[in-house]
Amino acid sequence: MTSPYQEICTLLRKISQRSSSETGLQLNVDKCEIIKDDFTEISTLATFNDFIRVNKEDMTLLGAPILKGKAQDKAIQDKIDDLTRAVKRLKHLQAMTLW
Numbered sequence: 001m002t003s004p005y006q007e008i009c010t011l012l013r014k015i016s017q018r019s020s021s022e023t024g025l026q027l028n029v030d031k032c033e034i035i036k037d038d039f040t041e042i043s044t045l046a047t048f049n050d051f052i053r054v055n056k057e058d059m060t061l062l063g064a065p066i067l068k069g070k071a072q073d074k075a076i077q078d079k080i081d082d083l084t085r086a087v088k089r090l091k092h093l094q095a096m097t098l099w
Contacts, residue, residue, distance in 0.1 A: 009047040035059050 002010075016027050029050040034042065037056045042048045057069035065071035 003041070005042050005045055005048075009045055012047055 020026055033052045033054050034048055035054045035056055039053055058071050059066045060071050065075045
């Protein structure tokens with residue numbers, strides 16, 4: 001019996017072969033991500049060797065955190081840092097007089 005991960009590997013190979021021959025497109029595995037809590041199940045599967053491994057708690061979609069946790073905390077801290085920097089820069093602007 002094959003594991004779901006082996007089935008995914010088979011599908012990825014089929015997609016890569018079909019895409020390449022039919023459309024000229026290729027899967028850029030250097031930019032592919034696999035999101036899991038535990039990567040031991042896939043450690044023996046060569047298909048996933050070049051995939052970027054992302055812990056579930058660090059998962060984002062287009063920079064937005066998906067779950068509560070470290071990714072959300074980081075996104076909030078990044079916004080706080082941006083606002084703090086903006087407030088500091090406001091001090092350097094000269095006041096304008098409107099007539």
